[in-house]
Amino acid sequence: MDKKLKIYIGLLVFVLLGIIYIESVKPKEINWYPSYAAKHKIPYGTYVLHKEMPSLFPKKKVKDIHQNPYTFLKDSTNNGTYFFVDNALNFGEDEFSELLKFVKRGNNVFIATNGVHIDTLKTETSILTTSAFEEKAYQKMSNPIFGEIEYHFDRDFSKFYFSEVDTLNTTVLGELVVRNEKDSIISKKPNYIKVKHGKGNFYLHTFPQAFTNYNMLLNNNYEYVANVLSYISTPQKNETGATGGSNSRSTILWDAYYKTGKSGIASPMHYILSTPPLKWAYYIALIGVLFFIIFKGKRNQRLIPVITPLKNQTLAFTRTIANMYYEKSDHKNIAEHKINYFLEYIRVKYRLSTLKIDENFYKNVASRSGNSEEKIKDLFQKIKQIQSKSNITEEDLIALNKAIEDFKAYKNS
CATH class of the missing domain: 3.40.50 (Rossmann fold)
Known part of the structure; x- marks a missing residue:
């Protein structure tokens, strides 16, 4: 046994002893899993x-x-x-x-x-x-x-x-x-x-x-x-x-049948991790494999294949959802979402509460956005009319969207 191998073995033993010590002294974590099982004494058991x-x-x-x-x-x-x-x-x-x-x-x-x-x-x-x-x-x-x-x-x-x-x-x-x-x-x-x-x-x-x-x-x-x-x-x-x-x-x-936390063992891995001796054996085996990979990798370097990154499907997803709403002609639902996003935009960007829409609110929005008070009143009047209707036309939805986009696009001179 050469000196280098002895150092590696000593390092492995030191790491394992350190893990055992840390696990033995740290407090046991509270299990907040919502089991609702009568046999479980965890917080969300029954x-x-x-x-x-x-x-x-x-x-x-x-x-x-x-x-x-x-x-x-x-x-x-x-x-x-x-x-x-x-x-x-x-x-x-x-x-x-x-x-x-x-x-x-x-x-x-x-x-x-x-x-x-x-x-x-x-x-x-x-x-x-x-x-x-x-x-x-x-x-x-x-x-x-x-x-x-x-x-x-x-x-x-x-x-x-x-x-x-x-x-x-x-x-x-x-x-x-x-x-x-x-x-x-x-x-x-x-x-x-x-x-x-x-x-x-x-x-x-x-x-x-x-x-x-x-x-x-x-x-x-x-x-x-x-x-x-x-x-x-x-x-x-x-x-x-x-x-x-x-x-x-x-x-x-x-x-006792319909419970999120079943009484039986869900899988072999669940049994291993729930039994302390087997859990430690499993962790030690993983650490041993990790050391083997590290030291073996120094001797045998392999080419790393180029993996093409996944495409960003956000735009395609958005188009799919938009087409679903369009084909259903659910203009009212689209308008409600548009209004909610617009109110959230005002709350985040201008730090204003949207609970109460009154003259003071119009003045605050006008002073912070640069839009005229009359323009803001007209916009919220459109929103109020749409919210009061059970169904709206495509023209109403387009008019609402244009009014909101004009509001956001306005910049102080």
Whole structure:
């Protein structure tokens, strides 16, 4: 063994020992993966909720369901409240048909997920956006019996709300409240509803994060979860005025099938990286291969092939999207996008808020852009007219585009 090889081996051992030391002393990273699995104690698992279900429903039995709803509900003797909590739920047509039959004969289904689009129940969600510089979102119950308490969840999340409901069969149970930096309410939208179907009900919630370990243990947010679930823990009255029997709603059917974080091993690599000894063996092997490539490469230099860089497809993509809108003749949609981009242009370039369009706003835009105040008023009058129409012509769209481009092209003399 020559001196040079000994140096290389010593360097490799030193690097490996350094990595082992760093890994052993550094704090374990928090896993924020949204698994929603009952066995996971990570922040976005549902271990706490699953453990507390018997205390939240003292008169009901909690049963874990590891089958998909289509297979489980084929047995019509299965009754209770089917409980779904996950990051996203996509039921198949036949599967949701079984859920409809399940509810129609007097059972309940509780679904908490980000975004719900159910044509059968005439229910659709959207994401709430505001123009506030700083905003905070709160969750609250609609019924005054719960008081006017608003619960805040401190991590960022998508603000889904119900933008379309069947007003004849839907009851709003909870709301999403958004406040600005002055603590004034700037928006209030429904995010928890009950939809009657047959003899049973669907309970739909757009904020599944509230039911995770982290949020249930944060401050007094567990009270919010208890309030939400109180609707399905209370016996419902049937058409005759009597409460439902024990067979129909005496069991909470906890869905353990539809979970973002599956209980099983997704791949061999997942198993290797989740087992510390195998993970270290894998990393050491990678480092050894890296050293081999470096030292071997010094002896055998190979020609590096010329790789043609990928073409910029941005322009082609833009043309494709533009042609789609043009072929559909959806002039109104194009105009709305054009207006939104123009308002964003004013906010970014001239540092002006577009929340309130008034005389003071016209003066500020005129002084900063160099355009005349009359020209700016005419432009925003066009925008207002287009926004008030349900459909516009191609000539209206061309006129709007020309007015905006003339505004941007103007330069101070």
